[in-house]
Amino acid sequence: MINFRECLKRINSQERYMMFQKSGFNVITRDENRSIDETFALVESMFGLNR
Numbered sequence: 001m002i003n004f005r006e007c008l009k010r011i012n013s014q015e016r017y018m019m020f021q022k023s024g025f026n027v028i029t030r031d032e033n034r035s036i037d038e039t040f041a042l043v044e045s046m047f048g049l050n051r
Contacts, residue, residue, distance in 0.1 A: 044050040
């Protein structure tokens with residue numbers, strides 16, 4: 001279990017977070033104040049599905 005927790009800590013590190021943010025890929029971060037429909041609208045916008 002200690003090894004598992006250590007792996008999670010590495011995967012979820014600030015360094016990894018920034019790597020994804022700067023990757024050039026579309027990234028939607030979790031926002032507990034945003035509804036599912038609002039999140040889906042962001043996805044539609046990012047991929048041009050709402051045209």
